[in-house]
Amino acid sequence: MVKVPDRYFRPYISSEEIQQAVEHIALEIGRAFEGECPLFLVILNGSFMFAADLMRYLPIDCEICFVKVKSYSGMSSMGVVEELIGIDVPLRNRPVIVVEDIVDTGHTLNAILNQIAHQQPSQIRVACLLHKAEATQYPLHLDYVGFEIPNKFVLGYGLDYDGLGRNYNEIYQLDED
Numbered sequence: 001m002v003k004v005p006d007r008y009f010r011p012y013i014s015s016e017e018i019q020q021a022v023e024h025i026a027l028e029i030g031r032a033f034e035g036e037c038p039l040f041l042v043i044l045n046g047s048f049m050f051a052a053d054l055m056r057y058l059p060i061d062c063e064i065c066f067v068k069v070k071s072y073s074g075m076s077s078m079g080v081v082e083e084l085i086g087i088d089v090p091l092r093n094r095p096v097i098v099v100e101d102i103v104d105t106g107h108t109l110n111a112i113l114n115q116i117a118h119q120q121p122s123q124i125r126v127a128c129l130l131h132k133a134e135a136t137q138y139p140l141h142l143d144y145v146g147f148e149i150p151n152k153f154v155l156g157y158g159l160d161y162d163g164l165g166r167n168y169n170e171i172y173q174l175d176e177d
Helices: 015-032 048-057 107-117
Strands: 002-004 007-013 039-044 063-073 076-085 095-103 123-131 144-148 171-174
Touching (some): 015 048, 015 144, 039 048, 039 107, 048 095, 063 107, 095 107
Parallel strands (some): 039 063, 039 095, 095 123, 123 144
Antiparallel strands (some): 002 007, 063 076
16 A cells, blocks of 8 residues: 555556556557657656656657646546647647547547647547546547556556656555545
8 A cells, every 4th residue: 555645545557567558559559550650649747657668669660749738636637628738749641649648537638639630630549558438428539548447546657646656656546445
């Protein structure tokens, strides 16, 4: 168990399981984009660890850029996506892969996908480490998913609770006991 800062979390997904999933996603992307140079659009802050490991495993050339949005406060979605750092590269006629740490309600991803579509990339794909299917409120197509998880709060491996816990190599789940 870990305490962050006033709540207890128990181990949920090990570092080894995470690395296996990330490597699997990278190899799938490599096969799908062989001979191309996709742009990876990483959603900060939570996706930084997933993106870094994904880049290490990719067997193809690629580019990477970052956007920063905020949609959470504590353990609750605010229902509004606030853009803090926007897309600063042209996307027209380029293959784009959005990298997201977790898709729960899908509100953030839906907003970003709509913004990207206006720039007319040649294709848009989504890679996410975690998906809470029972919480998703939008008809989203996720191309590469590491783990389907229940609708419970998690942290670690980039995911946080009020800014803390991102640095853990494992993913922890809120202990509700």
